[in-house]
Amino acid sequence: MEILLIGLLMISGLTLGALGSALFNVPRVVGYILAGMLFAPDFLGGLLGAATTEWTRPVVAVTLGVIAYLIGGAVTASQLRQLGWTIVTATLGKVSGSFVAVLVGFTLLGTTVADVPGWTFTLLLAAIATTTAPAAIVAIIHQYRARGPLTTALLGMVALDDMLALVIFSLVLAAIDSAGFTSAIPAVIWEIIAAIGFGAAGAYAIERAARYLPEQELKLVALLGGIILLTGLAETWHFSPLLAAMTLGFSVRMFAGAHSEPLFRPLEQLQEVVFVLFFTLAGLHFAPAVVLSHAGLIVLYFLLRAGGQIIGAMVGARLAGAPRVISHNVGLIMLPQGGVAIGMALMLTSVPSLGDSALLIVNIVTATTLLTETLGAMATRFGLARAGELSQSAEASEKSKEAT
Amino acid sequence: MKTSEWLKIHPVKALTVASECSLQDAARLLLDDPEGRDLFVLNAEGQVCGHLGFWHVATLLLAELRPTLSLRELVERITLGTVADHMDDQVMCASVDEDVGDILYQHDLFQQHVERRVEDIPVVDEQRRLLGVIRLSDLLRDAINTAPRVPDE
Numbered sequence: 001m002e003i004l005l006i007g008l009l010m011i012s013g014l015t016l017g018a019l020g021s022a023l024f025n026v027p028r029v030v031g032y033i034l035a036g037m038l039f040a041p042d043f044l045g046g047l048l049g050a051a052t053t054e055w056t057r058p059v060v061a062v063t064l065g066v067i068a069y070l071i072g073g074a075v076t077a078s079q080l081r082q083l084g085w086t087i088v089t090a091t092l093g094k095v096s097g098s099f100v101a102v103l104v105g106f107t108l109l110g111t112t113v114a115d116v117p118g119w120t121f122t123l124l125l126a127a128i129a130t131t132t133a134p135a136a137i138v139a140i141i142h143q144y145r146a147r148g149p150l151t152t153a154l155l156g157m158v159a160l161d162d163m164l165a166l167v168i169f170s171l172v173l174a175a176i177d178s179a180g181f182t183s184a185i186p187a188v189i190w191e192i193i194a195a196i197g198f199g200a201a202g203a204y205a206i207e208r209a210a211r212y213l214p215e216q217e218l219k220l221v222a223l224l225g226g227i228i229l230l231t232g233l234a235e236t237w238h239f240s241p242l243l244a245a246m247t248l249g250f251s252v253r254m255f256a257g258a259h260s261e262p263l264f265r266p267l268e269q270l271q272e273v274v275f276v277l278f279f280t281l282a283g284l285h286f287a288p289a290v291v292l293s294h295a296g297l298i299v300l301y302f303l304l305r306a307g308g309q310i311i312g313a314m315v316g317a318r319l320a321g322a323p324r325v326i327s328h329n330v331g332l333i334m335l336p337q338g339g340v341a342i343g344m345a346l347m348l349t350s351v352p353s354l355g356d357s358a359l360l361i362v363n364i365v366t367a368t369t370l371l372t373e374t375l376g377a378m379a380t381r382f383g384l385a386r387a388g389e390l391s392q393s394a395e396a397s398e399k400s401k402e403a404t
Numbered sequence: 405m406k407t408s409e410w411l412k413i414h415p416v417k418a419l420t421v422a423s424e425c426s427l428q429d430a431a432r433l434l435l436d437d438p439e440g441r442d443l444f445v446l447n448a449e450g451q452v453c454g455h456l457g458f459w460h461v462a463t464l465l466l467a468e469l470r471p472t473l474s475l476r477e478l479v480e481r482i483t484l485g486t487v488a489d490h491m492d493d494q495v496m497c498a499s500v501d502e503d504v505g506d507i508l509y510q511h512d513l514f515q516q517h518v519e520r521r522v523e524d525i526p527v528v529d530e531q532r533r534l535l536g537v538i539r540l541s542d543l544l545r546d547a548i549n550t551a552p553r554v555p556d557e
Contacts, residue, residue: 074475082483134475142471152482159475211494253476258454259494268474 002055005048009039009280010273017276027136027373029338032276033366036283045284056281057350061235063274064343065227065245066267068166071340072199072249073264074159087156090317090330094157095130095164097312097331098305102126105304111297116357120176124354127172128345128365129305130165133338134158135275136373140380148389153317153326154333162340163246169344170195170240177353187238194239199247202226206248207255210263220266242347275339282342282369285349285362294360298367305368306335325387333383335376341365407507407527408500411536418526418537419443423454423488430487431461439541442524444534445491451532454491457522464490497528500535507538 017031039045080088103126112118137158141151174191178184206226213219227245234241253260291298313331345365348358384390419440421430434440443461445454467473467481480490498507507525524537 070475075479078485078489079479079483082485083479134478135472138473138478139471142468145468147468155478155482159479162475257493258489258491264474264476268476271474 005039005045006059006277008048009035009284010276012038013276013280027377029133029136029275029279029373030370032279033283033286033370036280037286038283039280040284040286042287056284056346059277060281060343060346061231061241061350062228063277064347065231065241066224066270066274067340067343068242068245069223069227069249069252070264070267070271071162071166072246072251073253073260074163074249076253083156083160085320086317086322086326087153087160089320090153090313090322090326091157091160091164093316093319094309094313094331094334095161095168097315098129098309099126099168100312101304101308102129102301105300105308109300111300113357113360116354120354121357121361123172123176124348124361125301125364127165127169128341128361129301129308129337130161130168131337131341131344132158132161132165132334133336133340133369133373133376134162136336136338136377137334137380140377140384144381144384145391146384146389147391148325148387149323150326150329150333150384150387151389153322153330157313157330157334161334165340165344166242166246170243173347173351174240177351190238191240192243194237195234195241195243196247198230198233198239199244200251202230202244203248203251203255207252207263210256216262216266219262223263223267278339278342278346279369281346282362282366285346285359286366287359287363290360290363291367294364297360298364301364302368302371305337306332309334329383329387333380335372335379337365337369337372337376342369405504406500407498407502407504407538408535410504410538411527414539414542416524416537416539416542418524418534420446420534421456421487422446423486423491425487427461427464427484427487427490430456431465434458434461439539442522442537443487444495444524444526444537445487446534449531450534452495452497452526452528452534454488454493455495455522455526456487456491460490495526496522497526497532498538500527500529504538504543507543 013032013035015031016035017028020026020031020034021028037043039048075083103122106122106125107119110118111122113121137154140146141154170191171188174188175184178187206222209222210219213222226248230244230248231241233239234244249264252263256263310331313334314327317327317330342365345358345362348354348361351358354361381390417437419433419437419442421433421443423445430443434443441458443456444452445456447453463470464480464484467477470477473481523540525540526537527535529535
């Protein structure tokens with residue numbers, strides 16, 4: 001029955017996403033989430049006999065591993081040097097700003113939820129708040145043919161910030177799994193060292209093996225097999241699967257050098273499939289009662305994340321001496337939150353100690369994703385227009401389309 | 405037929421570039437030769453050390469026209485770098501004593517074309533110095549001309 005449900009989720013997600021985008025100009029993500037909601041256990045999913053969503057855990061673990069691999073392989077050490085200080089410090093500022101704002105805001109307001117200590121809940125939300133949705137931002141850059149220093153900084157930042165977000169999320173997850181502060185430190189050290197060690201060793205093996213696998217199809221088998229194996233090992237030996245997959249991506253890129261494209265392209269082509277799965281599965285967990293009873297928390301998370309990243313990115317960019325056009329716009333432009341945040345939230349449903357709090361986090365993140373994919377897209381366009389980086393002809397053509 | 409003989413019958417100008425050149429310079433070289441689709445990168449000793457195809461150069465320099473880009477391509481778009489940063493350093497070269505008829509099998513040119521859009525096979529000497537290239541279009545032309553004709557009914 002689960003296989004039938006996955007098929008229905010993907011086809012209905014695709015249909016609603018494409019129709020919503022073509023007829024109402026809303027991001028496809030909205031359609032994906034709505035399709036998931038339709039098949040929630042309380043609605044059509046119940047009729048299909050899918051009363052629980054536990055079966056989604058291995059799917060989420062593996063698909064998030066694929067995304068972590070691609071994020072790890074996004075940038076090489078030499079590209080990092082070329083990107084320059086403005087992009088690096090603005091990204092650090094944006095990530096730390098959103099993390100600290102959510103952490104401090106929720107702590108000061110004394111937010112408590114059932115099942116888990118308040119700090120666990122707050123730390124997890126703060127870690128998820130650091131992510132961005134590159135696809136939504138790149139779509140707007142392309143639609144309005146934006147170009148200029150802000151656009152360049154933005155392209156670098158969206159590639160870097162999910163990398164930092166994954167590191168923070170993995171560390172937070174390792175820390176909350178431990179029984180106390182003293183046991184958290186060795187646990188976190190083991191999570192990091194083992195993940196880096198296994199990820200790097202796996203990358204070496206995959207890169208060497210790929211030399212004897214000329215066909216793309218065989219490389220895809222090696223890559224997916226490697227990621228699934230690493231995720232399984234991480235589960236068995238208790239190290240971070242996300243850090244391991246990210247190290248795998250980074251190291252494969254390093255070992256393969258300029259010949260790395262065939263080791264990323266096959267999985268990049270699967271990325272949209274992964275995101276359709278994430279968003280529809282998030283919709284599947286969507287509980288209207290939970291959202292309505294925690295509406296205040298959702299609004300608070302949205303505002304703290306937005307405020308924190310706008311101020312953080314501004315401070316980070318100013319520290320590197322970036323011009324005003326970058327420092328005053330870059331945090332605002334990066335409001336959209338998407339697949340990686342949803343994937344992280346879904347991953348929490350497999351942490352037994354979190355209980356119902358995981359479901360609450362999934363609902364908060366899903367609801368704010370709907371907000372940020374619509375309002376955030378407008379903010380991205382506004383910021384780029386304020387910086388004077390939108391193409392005049394593209395803007396005029398969009399306005400005439402809206403008028404007709 | 406040996407590759408050395410083939411090169412005499414089908415003399416093709418191989419396009420070469422230094423690894424420290426910019427991508428814009430590489431694009432100019434390719435555009436100057438209407439039939440050129442492959443650039444071979446030579447090191448200081450004149451040995452073949454990499455390959456860069458027209459399609460690869462075009463996708464890098466025209467990245468902003470593409471509606472979707474992976475994270476990897478986003479970073480590439482703003483850190484273009486030099487030819488060395490993008491060239492494929494695993495170039496499959498033919499030697500002078502190879503049989504031309506075996507080249508398509510031994511070098512799996514079609515798979516290379518799928519992955520890297522390679523159309524020219526470089527022919528090198530023992531020191532890996534470039535002697536010339538065997539063009540896919542010439543191989544195709546030759547195959548058509550030498551294939552036995554089906555008799556008319």
